[in-house]
Structure formats: structure tokens, C-alpha cells
Amino acid sequence: EVQLVQSGAEVKKPGESLKISCKGSGYSFTSYWIGWVRQMPGKGLEWMGIIYPGDSDTRYSPSFQGQVTISADKSISTAYLQWSSLKASDTAMYYCARRSGYDYYFDYWGQGTLVTVSS
Amino acid sequence: EIVLTQSPGTLSLSPGERATLSCRASQSVSSSYLAWYQQKPGQAPRLLIYGASSRATGIPDRFSGSGSGTDFTLTISRLEPEDFAVYYCQQYGSSAWTFGQGTKVEIK
Numbered sequence: 003e004v005q006l007v008q009s010g011a012e013v014k015k016p017g018e019s020l021k022i023s024c025k026g027s028g029y030s031f032t033s034y035w036i037g038w039v040r041q042m043p044g045k046g047l048e049w050m051g052i053i054y055p056g057d058s059d060t061r062y063s064p065s066f067q068g069q070v071t072i073s074a075d076k077s078i079s080t081a082y083l084q085w086s087s088l089k090a091s092d093t094a095m096y097y098c099a100r101r102s103g104y105d106y107y108f109d110y111w112g113q114g115t116l117v118t119v120s121s
Numbered sequence: 122e123i124v125l126t127q128s129p130g131t132l133s134l135s136p137g138e139r140a141t142l143s144c145r146a147s148q149s150v151s152s153s154y155l156a157w158y159q160q161k162p163g164q165a166p167r168l169l170i171y172g173a174s175s176r177a178t179g180i181p182d183r184f185s186g187s188g189s190g191t192d193f194t195l196t197i198s199r200l201e202p203e204d205f206a207v208y209y210c211q212q213y214g215s216s217a218w219t220f221g222q223g224t225k226v227e228i229k
Contacts, residue, residue, distance in 0.1 A: 037218070039166075047158075047166065047209055049218040063217055064122070097165055106213030107156035109177065111165040 004028040006036075006098050006112035013118045014088050021084035022115045024098030031079035032056040035101035037108060038072060038083050042094045052101065053081055088119045123147055123214045125221035133229040140197040142224045144210035149190050154213040157186055157195045160223075161206045169208075170195060200226070 009023040024036060037052040051062040055074040062072070074081040081098055096115045099108035124147040134140055144155075152173035158166040168177040170186035173193055183198040197204055205228050210221040 039220075046223045047160075047211075047220040049220065052218075061216060099166075102171070105171060106154045106218070107168060107171040107211065108158075108166075109168050109171075111167070114165055 004100070004110045006100060006110055008096075008098060008112040008115045011116040011118070013120070015121055016088055016090055016119055018088050018119075019084070019086050020088055020117065021082050022096060022117065024081045024083075024112050026079045026081070026100070029100075032076050034103065036074065036081040037099050037101055038070075038081075039097045039099060039108075040066075040094045041097065041114075047097075050083070050096075055079075055081060088117075090119050090121075092117060093119050122217060123150060123212055123219055125210050125212055125219055127208075127210060127221035127224045129224060130222075131225045131227060133227050134200055135229045136200050136202055138200050140195075140200055140204070140226055142195040142197075142208055142226075144188075144193040144195070144221050146191045146193075146212060148214075150193075150212045150214060152189050155186075155188070155193050156211045158209045158211065159204075159206050160209065166209065197226075202228075 005027045007025045032055050035052050035054050038050040040048045050066040051072045053060045053072045055076045071084045098112040100110040102109040126145045128143045155173040157170040160166045174186045185196045207223045207225045209223050
């Protein structure tokens with residue numbers, strides 16, 4: 003069974019750093035792209051970026067380029083999303099999702115990680 | 122960047138009724154690259170339709186997708202109580218994915 007399991011909710015202060023994770027299982031982790039999607043409170047879905055764990059090839063949405071870093075550790079089948087200096091506006095639910103093979107949709111999703119940034 | 126505009130913003134219907142959701146793209150999208158997702162409160166999105174008209178595994182046949190070019194449609198033939206949710210279209214183009222702003226299907 004394909005599963006993406008994300009790390010737990012985080013409460014941080016502005017200016018702090020953060021790294022959240024997404025662990026894949028039940029499939030060949032290195033053979034599928036993993037994307038990250040933001041959902042701000044009460045809002046829609048925004049694609050942030052995507053990584054191919056096999057070779058760490060990474061693409062970013064222009065809206066998020068330079069604001070976050072996406073990485074992966076294939077030895078432990080885990081992808082990451084990190085911030086070096088959080089802002090209150092980073093408060094959101096963050097989902098990881100697996101891109102389906104050579105197609106361009108996301109077939110499996112993690113349960114989401116809620117990040118709250120507040121002083 | 123291709124912008125997807127969904128309409129209506131909210132659809133108020135009763136169980137058993139037909140729901141028709143629209144997704145319009147700012148420029149032509151390959152049908153192969155158009156998908157629909159369902160999201161219920163407190164849950165992650167779930168893939169419903171890919172390639173504009175193919176149902177994902179386990180999706181009931183009351184859900185159907187159609188369209189091409191810049192106009193795509195998700196139809197729910199007869200609404201079941203569990204279908205009241207928010208629906209998003211998504212496309213891939215120019216090395217980027219974008220989502221529509223969503224249509225909420227609520228109980229009338």
C-alpha cells in the first residue's frame with residue numbers, strides 16, 4: 003500500500019527555521035517525483051515545488067523560489083520542505099503528494115502538516 | 122503561468138441532483154494534463170479524475186470529466202451525501218502545476 007506520512011504539527015515564532023518531512027512507503031521512493039502543496043487557512047491549493055528523489059532534481063514554483071528549500075534523503079525514503087526564516091504568512095497546511103509516474107497529476111497525498119507561525 | 126478559473130464558487134444542491142462544475146484555463150491545456158480533486162474538511166485532497174476524463178482507482182462512476190482546450194467540466198450525476206466537498210481542477214504546463222481556486226458543493 004502506497005503511503006506518504008508527514009511529520010507532526012509545528013508551532014514556531016517568526017524568524018525561526020523549520021524542516022518538515024514526508025516519508026514514503028509501499029513503492030519505489032526513488033522512482034516518483036514528490037511535490038509540495040500549500041493550503042493557507044480557508045484557501046485553495048498552491049503548488050510549491052517538486053523533487054525527484056532518485057537524483058534530487060528539484061523544480062520550484064516562481065512564487066516559492068528562494069522562499070523554501072525542497073530536499074530528499076533517498077536512503078530513508080523521505081522528502082523535506084524547509085524554511086530558514088519563517089514569517090507569519092507561512093502559517094498554513096502543507097501537503098506532500100506523489101506525482102504519478104510519467105503523468106502530471108498527484109495520485110497519493112500525505113495527511114498534511116500544519117505549520118503555525120506566531121509571536 | 123496558466124491560470125485556472127473555476128465556476129461557480131459555490132454550488133448549492135440537494136442529494137440526488139446533478140452537479141456541473143466548470144474549470145476554464147487562461148490558455149489551452151493538454152487534456153492529458155488536466156485533473157480534478159475532491160477535498161473534504163480536515164482531509165487531504167483526493168484524486169478523482171486525470172487526463173480530463175479518466176476516473177482514478179476506486180472513484181464511483183457517478184463522477185465524470187470532460188472537456189478540451191480551455192474548457193473542462195466535472196459532472197457528478199447524482200449527488201450522494203458524501204459528495205458534498207470542495208473540488209479543485211489542476212493542470213500542468215510550462216514546467217509548473219497550477220490549481221483552480223475551488224468550487225464548494227454544499228447541501229441546499
